[in-house]
Amino acid sequence: MQVAIEAKATRKVTADDLKAIHSLREDHPRLAAAWVVSLEAKSRRTEDGIWIVPALDFCRRLERGK
DSSP: OOEEEEEOOOSSOOTGGGHHHHHHHHHOTTOOEEEEEESOSSOEEOTTSOEEEEHHHHHHHHHHTO
16 A cells, blocks of 8 residues: 545544544655645645645546546
8 A cells, every 4th residue: 555545524634634644654654655635725735744735635646648
C-alpha cells in the first residue's frame, strides 16, 4: 500500500475524523501519503502530514494525473 485516501462529507475535518486514517498508517508504516477528501474550502496539511483537500480539487488532480 502506497497511498491512503479517505472521503469525508464534512466542511471541517477534525481530529476525530482522522482516527481511521491514523490507524491505517500505524498498520502500514511504509505508507507514502495519506489524503482526506472533504467538503472543506481550501487544501491544508495536518502537522503529521495528512493532506486534507476539497473534493473538486482532488478530482482535478486526478484528471491531470497527479
